[in-house]
Amino acid sequence: MRTMSTPSPETPASTPTRNARLSADDWAQAALDLIAEQGVSAVAVEPLARRLGVTKGSFYWHFPSRDALLQAALERWEVGEQENIFGSLEKVADPRERLRALFQLVGHEVKPHIIYSELLKALDHPAVQPVIDRISQRRLDYLVAMFRQAGLQRTDATHRARLAYAAYVGFLQLSLQLQQPRMTSEEFETYLEHVISTLIPT
Numbered sequence: 001m002r003t004m005s006t007p008s009p010e011t012p013a014s015t016p017t018r019n020a021r022l023s024a025d026d027w028a029q030a031a032l033d034l035i036a037e038q039g040v041s042a043v044a045v046e047p048l049a050r051r052l053g054v055t056k057g058s059f060y061w062h063f064p065s066r067d068a069l070l071q072a073a074l075e076r077w078e079v080g081e082q083e084n085i086f087g088s089l090e091k092v093a094d095p096r097e098r099l100r101a102l103f104q105l106v107g108h109e110v111k112p113h114i115i116y117s118e119l120l121k122a123l124d125h126p127a128v129q130p131v132i133d134r135i136s137q138r139r140l141d142y143l144v145a146m147f148r149q150a151g152l153q154r155t156d157a158t159h160r161a162r163l164a165y166a167a168y169v170g171f172l173q174l175s176l177q178l179q180q181p182r183m184t185s186e187e188f189e190t191y192l193e194h195v196i197s198t199l200i201p202t
Contacts, residue, residue, distance in 0.1 A: 095149035
């Protein structure tokens with residue numbers, strides 16, 4: 001199982017055949033794959049068309065511009081996070097166990113973090129800033145709610161949520177941007193357990 005200790009873009013899905021009928025979602029996912037590999041600035045029609053094995057005409061059937069594609073890709077990423085992370089935790093009744101499940105889930109899902117890290121580098125793009133603002137606020141609100149349910153008062157829950165989120169963003173910076181020595185899987189699991197035991201109230 002890949003963890004945040006070994007961040008690297010996942011291998012893109014197999015390229016559709018030239019005759020495959022691509023949807024707008026196919027283009028949006030391909031754009032997300034490219035963001036994970038090369039950053040926001042790499043998203044362009046021609047390289048994506050080559051990757052997907054189609055002509056540029058397929059792109060313009062779905063999108064009027066490159067910016068429209070980028071917006072669709074960001075929306076796909078944002079909705080995916082809501083469904084795959086927040087949605088998957090709804091069945092965990094105990095708030096402390098839900099926090100543990102959240103930290104474990106986040107710790108072992110690599111590609112979304114790579115995309116998030118690349119988006120942080122592109123905050124000057126008008127399409128990126130609002131998405132990052134919404135995602136960050138939603139994550140912090142969720143953490144505050146979970147820490148409140150786990151027994152902390154609002155002020156303490158807010159501080160704990162900010163500390164948890166700062167630890168997450170800081171770890172991404174160390175791993176993906178400052179390129180600090182990579183942890184082994186065993187080292188990372190020990191680190192993750194330390195984070196969990198430090199941040200989740202007993």
